[in-house]
Amino acid sequence: MSNLLHRYPSFRNGVHPPESKADTHALKIRQFPFSPVLVIPLSQHIGAPAVAVVREGEEVARGQLLARSDGFMSVPQHAPASGIVQRIDFVPSITGKMVPGIYLKPHPGSSQEVAEGEPCDLGTASPDDIIAAVQSAGIVGLGGAAFPTHVKLKPPEGKTVETLIINGIECEPYLTTDHRVMLEHTADIYMGIRYLLKATTAQRAIIGVEANKLDAADALRAAAPDDMPVTTGVVEVKYPQGAEKMLITALLGKEVPSGGLPVDVGTVVVNVATAAEIGRLLPHGRGIQERVVTITGPAVGRKGNYRIPIGTPLRFALEQVDVSDNVSRVFLGGPMMGQALSSLDIPITKGTSGFVAFTSAETAAEEPEYPCIRCAYCVDACPIYLNPSQLGILAKNEEFDRMADDHSLMDCFECGACSYVCPSHIPLVQRFRDAKAIVRERQAA
């Protein structure tokens, strides 16, 4: 059917940034070498940092536990390589903070065989067993947020999960990791969905795919097992379609209430790469040692999708892909929601979905900020119906409490659609991020 006649389901508002995925979406996932030193932060997830269980100077095997989880809202950390623990010290992190972490020096001659753990048998395991196994595999949301996956698999008292949504949208420009995972690890994804369905006791699963990845949707449909209540739903190409609340609206027509979670409308959303990782690791009882990362952008010589060991320093990774000498700006996780980096010494962590590197040629012109002209482009762009224009004016006047109380500031998930469309180049989403931090500080005080 022609695209002109057929409209895929979606949410209201949103933007259409250039996709820029053509460079890498057809490139197969390739294995990355080990860097001379791996830098493994103990906190690669949202929640309590893991607690190191190895000593400095200790030899570890690939897949061995390096740090155990500290409570329910925490995940453990496994050795990405066989080697020696050099030191346990501060390591640079994406937030710019120095956080506790482990420096691991891989053995150059080692076979790098992965240590087997205790397998989680799909046939006999109870939902709680699976949730525990997901936690001990160190699995977090691989889409970028790095929220511990096992936490959302356990619905709160009095709530049930009817639909499991597997998020294969990848609406962020440039990134193609989920696309490649859907094409190359289809069997792992379905194995992961089996575990997830059993853990959440959901009735059915829907894999959401954006209409620019129809080959992935076809591959998933072709490989779908007959005995599983799973369908693949194709949705419109629009940013931020991959935000879980937007995806629920597109696939089910339901709206997650303000301040609520997907479970409030009976759904759990899990990223497709996370599902694939669950399907790959749980049958062997292993932990995450590596992840698929897109390294792309005009400054990168050999763009591609790479399976990179956790803890690989970005500087090493960029050297391997022939990054241009006049690289001026590197974004972690794509240009829309990604984070500009201040240091190339930071390691690749579980939440790292990609890097986009630009040279000075693309980033030279800085547009000055002009006053708001009340054109309301941002209002038409905001996927959760906020009024970014009004919020921006309040932020300028530092009326942070009013932003939160009267204008639902805390519902903003910082997709950046408002800043993208603003003809006055007002850094709206940055202001909101500041304001949210201040409001959170005030609420904590």
Added chain:
Amino acid sequence: MLVITAVAALGGLTLLLATGLVVANRTLYVEEDPRFDEVEDMLPHTNCGACGYPGCRSFAEALVNGDVLPGKCTVSSGDDRADIAAYLGVDVGAEERRVARLACAGGKNVARNHARYTGYQSCRSAALVAGGGKGCFWGCLGLGDCERICDFDAIIMDAQNLPVVIEELCTACNDCVEVCPKDLFSIHPASHRLWVACKNLEFGDDILEDCEVGCTACGRCAKDAPGLISMQDNLAVVDYDRAHGTRLPIERCPTGAIVWIEEDGHVIKGDEARPTLRHSSLPEAPT
């Protein structure tokens, strides 16, 4: 006719409500000590909060009630405090003068930036973008949030993008302490002369790559003044509960991270500290 009805109706309503207000004013009037107003008038009206009360009015009430002595207000002049004391018939009371101190000396001539932040020019915003781009994560970002928030113009950014506290003007109101995203300011009695101007928690000389005046946790100061200085989390910490009128700890500091602040605000480094001759900015580290 219509006009007359309207005027009469509104006029009547006005009279009625005015009467209500008058009655309310008489019956609900709260007798207040007239000294509250008098004392408040003698206070500086800055509502800075340095005294620990929410504003000058509540401080005036506390003064009149005898909960506190006028010396607690460090903003008013000595004469004003004496006037209040005389008016209330109490002692002036001595309050040690306190000032804000900055625990960073990493100006742009000695500390390196790893990246150039080009977003909204505020320290708080910059700190949220990968820490702000300074090589030392703990260091001052130099965008002047403290200078802007200070109601007393007691903070100015110097040529090296470091805030300088003018001690005569500082009222220890705590605003800069709260606004700094790196928590570099703290309020100290002005008599504290020993000062550790660094917050870097890393160990060893590696930090000198990023900042030439950082504390490398070598521990010489702690050896020279045992008890007074201790090393906590790779940083020298002064125990101000002990006698701290000695310059001994600063003498052998190799970087000048621990300093002696003279009464006039002049900062003195130890003899072994590498002198900073450079005035121009350090080049950015290649990223």
